[in-house]
Amino acid sequence: MFLKYLYAIFAAFKMNFLSLVVDGFFIFATLLMPLIYALIAFGILRDKGAHYGIFVAVGSGLAGLWTTLLFGSGNAITGERWSGTLELIAATPTPMWMIVFGKSLGVILQSLLSMVASYLLGWLVFGYPLGIAQPLEFFLVLFIGLLSFIAFGLMLAPLFLLNPQVQQFQNALEYPVYILCGFLFPIALLPFWTTPLSYILSPYWTARLLQAAAGGTLAWEQLVNESIYILALGGVYILIASVLFRIVLKKARVDATLGLQ
Amino acid sequence: MHQLITNLKLFWQGAALSYVALFSWLRPTTFLASMIIFPLGQILFFTLLGIFATGRDSASFYLIGNAMQITASAGIFGVTMAIGGERWAGTLMYLFGAPANRLTIFAGRATIHIFNGVVQVLMGLAWGLVLGWVSFAHTDPLALGITILIATFSTAALGLLLGCLGLVTLNIMFINNLVYFLLLLFSGANLPITALPQWMQYISWSLPLTRGIAAARFIVDGASLAEVAPLLVGEFFIGVGYLVAGYVLFRIFEIEAKRRGTLEAF
């Protein structure tokens, strides 16, 4: 039963990944854009010292991840609507949010490549030592953090579909998340009232843990506590997303907006 | 998926910034998204990054650089979409056939984006003032205004060239975004040109915005129009250069298309 859902998610993942790797915009967003961010950040933070290398590599990778999720999962439903397949997949027993989740996994896989790319950039071009001090912890956090990040992205698609006005903010949503999650500089620079916003964003915690693990300052206690928190946030996002999806699909049945004719 | 993304970028960056440019003033959400939040986001991100790296004193460097660079969102995305939209709408055939000077048509479309671009830059600078990252105490407003206008013009000219390129390439969104981000890197908005390797500096000086940003920094610090005149003249002629290149490219495409009878392919 459970396995069947996993299988469906995997199908959505595979299908999306295969169509994304050849998409110009996504190649840009997942590979080139984080590299340019990394180049700029490496340049700006040059005087900070060599140990910032890994910080920048992780941060710009996460930034690329957010951009691809913003456009990839954000438009997942709208895309199905355009191809006329939304009605068809809505009628399958697989819940819509799972399909979008699977598609987001495809997006994420490509984004992981960008992390590796900016890592290599810092190492080869800027000559930073980019050793990961606690590799085990690093990859554990990466895994948990990505799942939670996808869950965060899941809330976008139904939101955009519910209210097209919100979608106008799609481009404008890119930087605020970079800033609030402290991808490339600490949130201590921000006014105090933004801190609660950072705290409810799981990528903030992920970035923090990744950077600590890379720098070798991650204690087990912090790892466990914050990982649980990241997963819990992810659960809440999924809950919200599934409710939003249900509202959207219900509304679509009332207003006849599932198809696009 | 590919089509979808192209369409969406087209729609949100294109429609939000281009086709409805005229109406965007009437629509509060579009205005808020593209004229206020988007500039604010970019400015905050890079200026805070700069502050983190080298302290608060460097804030005005990043602020002015990014506020100026934002003009590229109208100049690059807006203009290419205004031309590229032609292709999607399938009306390009008629355009090629039209007796009117085609570049005028395109330039006319670009004008509205120059206007938008100027407003975005002003918004960016206004945010800087509000946040206390920049002071205009010694600034000649007229000189600053002229600088913004010229920088916006030359960026839009680059946009026009890309737009013409977009008529024959499939993935204009890829080119668009790449150029936008390369400007972020090369124009000196975030990294001092002198800090770049020599070969990168050559690229920087052949792009629009580089001189405009440098001039804007001088003017905010109190330089007069005469002092930055060489930079501005350079910026202007860079713009003219791209405009001419765009026109030539367009004519070549047109002649080629007519010769081969592939107008529909556009």
Added chain:
Amino acid sequence: MFCSDEFIRPPRGTIEAMSFIARYYAPSIFMRCGCDAKRRMANFLMNNAIQVTNLRRVYKSYVGVFRRKLKEVEAVKGISFEVAAGELFGILGPNGAGKTTTVKMLTTLLLPTSGTATILGHDVVRDVSALRPRIGFIFGGERGLYWRLSGMDNLKYFSSLYQIDPAVQAKRIPYLLELVGLKERANEKVEGYSRGMKQRLHIARTLLNDPEVMFLDEPSIGLDPVAARDIRRVVRDLRDEKKTILLTTHYMFEADELCKRIAVINKGEIVALDTPANLKRVVQDLSVVELEVKMFTPDALERLKGLPFVDAVTVQEREQNSLVIVQSPRGAEAVSELLAQLNGATVQKVTVREPTLEDAYVRLVEGMDETKKEGAGSK
């Protein structure tokens, strides 16, 4: 009170034989109880796969940019019908009649404004999750496939979303591709498929989850005669496999050839519901006179319609002339009087023939329009 789907639905197939007797008694008893589950039971016992009662749908939309006005369209005006298990039922109607709207409501994609419909005993509004895996549907046209994937990959993807066991998939997908005649081209991208091939791939897609009830909304729309014939062959095969099928079309011969019973629908209302043979009986006493006329004028049409013995007149504009089709009980005897009304115009050819289902359809749809007009005129 406890009332669960699982509890009330008998295992498929086993009770069917027993229910033969019960069918005559039980429904009336069950029907009287309000409980939905019991009504469903009644339906089952009556062996109806589809039961539609007073189904109605109103679309609300806003027109105008500045002064937005609410516009209401009553697309389906309270229709009722039922389809027996294993029956191929046709819905026939002109553009905008409400066919697609009806199918969308029955396939849970659209909520009815009022009325009820149950498929296999499941209510289309409430029992969505139980119903969806048991039905399949296609909407005519080229959309609804992933063009950048191959036909095979499309089927694989959808069957994964239907959570079909990979082992089952491995057998079923090749079988379905064979069934719809796409075996050779299965690994090509859908982009390169012809319309007919896409349409057949759609049919294969709906069969993935082995649905008990299928809804085919204009499956042959926009296809050339050969491709349309291929589709009909597939539909006939499905009918022979005892699938319950609801087919909509506006090609009479298609309905005539395939369907056991046909509902003719116009402007959201069912104007006739019967077997093709019985529908033809509507025009049984009539003959059809076809006149090929040059320079046919609207006045002439009015004059023809005004004749007491003329039941319906339709005109098809052609390149060289107009084809005027007149339905009349007098048949050949009417020809001279008809010609008299066409004074001046050149009549190139006159044919008298037996009525077809198409004529029945024209009469039903036109007849309704006529009464409507009269009703409106008398106000």
